[in-house]
Amino acid sequence: MTKTEKRLDKVIRVALTQACELAKEHVHEFSWLTHTADLKKLPQSLKVSCYCKELPITAEQTQLISSLIIKELSAKDLAINVKAISFLKE
Template sequence: MRKNDKKLDNALRQTLTEVCEFALDHCEGYQWISHTVNYNNFPQSLRITCMFKDQQSADNEAQQGQLLQMIVNRLNSLSIQLKKPKQQICFESE
């Protein structure tokens, strides 16, 4: 991983941690967030997964769009713009 990739990854993890803390308090059934990325194809390769306790909670949050919009806004503040946020951010259940 290049030095710039490490800096970007640290900023990305910090931002997603902030989103996680918000979601734990405000999104019913929310459990955790994770991401995968290939920095050779960034930001197109960025995938963010929001995990919920059940599929109904995940579906409800996906329909409301509050968490998705928050993630997009936070990434924009880092100058990371997702071309297809609804495909790159997914809501799943365990």
């Protein structure tokens, strides 16, 4: 991994950690999230998996979590398609 890729990975992790903490504050059922990405093929390779204690969660909760993720990544000049965010039961 190059230095640039390491920096980019850190930026992604920091943004997603912030989104995760905010989601935990607002959605009781939300537990944690993780991501996968090919750093050479961003943003199209970025995928985020959100884990919840119970599924299904409401459409409003799904929208809130997705918007938090999109907002935090956008603040770091990273784009993610809402279709790249999935919700799973832990």
